[in-house]
Amino acid sequence: MSRTRRVAITGIGVLSPLGNTPEEAFENAAAGRSAIRRLEEPWAQRLSSPLAACVKFEGEAHFEPPRLRMLDRVSQFAVVAARQAMRDARAEDARIDTDRVGVFLGTGMGAARTTDDGYRVFYGGGERVNPFAVLRGMNNAAAAWVGAEFKISGPNLTYSTACSSAAVAIGEAWMRIRSGELDMAIAGGAEAPLTYGALKAWEALHTLAREDPADVSASCKPFAGNRCGMVLAEGAALFVLEDWDRAMARGARSHAELTGYGLATDLAHITRPSVAGQVAAMRAALRSAGMAPESIDHINAHGTGTQANDGVETAAIKEVFGERAYRIPVSATKSMHGHLLGATGALELALALFTLERGVLLPTMHLQVPAPECDLDYVANRARHGVTVRCVMSNSFAFGGTNAVLIVRRK
């Protein structure tokens, strides 16, 4: 066993507000289509900011009823995205010892719908509780169902580091394959937080965007002078990661090589991002990849559209890349798919893989009004085609301070 191995990404699965396949999500993003909408549910009228980006998804199309009744929406997303990824990787041909395969899943809010439903019953004075409330609601349910689906007997781990959960899950899987501990992993994130309780809680924190009166879908404006917050979203993106040599030996197609993962924690404040923490995470990722900053051609930013994040992230990119920062295109795709919280890093990595494969830089939409503190090239409002991109950095920063950065390289 070599000391460190290369890690191939051989499968991608996506359920997202921009589409329910990786290709569809990428094509909609490349066309600058935003999935952000006003929620139509009756309870949404009680919200000050009734915006979200939803996945068009009916569990009945994917699961038999007895199984479906055991699955919160977040687990449904995870399993369906994992099926896509395993199909894409043609993993059934892999003939890998299932003890050497793991599941690494990130989720910030877990089974929000089950929790919300439970609270409604408990605090409404009701006594009849769904017998699967615990089963559906436990934080590791989504990962467990993914493991059960594919009979994976290696580690089954759930990471919850708020908005960096998926990036952490992918990075931790990468480390185990790289070290030789595992040969394959299903890794990524899933999130289904669009409940009244969750939206109300986020609203109370004053981080959610107000509705753009001219165009609801333009309400999230990362890096813009008139940015006013993020928009909550749901979905899942999962990947099949494999030891490179084994993947090539079995004739698998590699979308890209996952080359780096960096982690660092903001110490100063539970929610306020710090330049130092973001810089440390980006540098750690570069170090783990054995790459100089000059190797990075493109950054998929965390780019939430909040006042706090976007200025700090811009400053952090400048500190890491120096003068060259102004020549690195930076995309904030949350302007279109919203913030998938614990799944967001995975969806953004999936989009970044298509940027690598197809040479298309995705736009940061709704960036009409410049902000003095945000002065990089954000690929404003229109995709760029025919660009040679060899290496992409994908940033995920989180409440709680866990900053995670992934680097992928074209195969």
Added chain:
Amino acid sequence: MTTLERLAKILEERYHAAPDRITLDAPIESLGLDSLGMTELLFFIEEEFEITLPYEPVSMHTVGDAVRYIDEVLAGHPASAAQPSQHVPLHASPERSA
């Protein structure tokens, strides 16, 4: 509708059990319900028959056991339904140890 017919309706609609296999002597597990499914079945029985089942474990191996148990609860004598049994006791399955 008889108790059996109402129970059969639950088993058909919720678990897609084949109607011709729902007989009084059919083991419930043979209809595709594992220990979790049995727990959920109690929930649906409560709903269908508008009853509250005792919390204590009961043994319902066959469809006939379930019909007898429901009838006894409906008649107000649930205790006699809870027989010691080698079968999986509901509410206390070892498969559900946390």
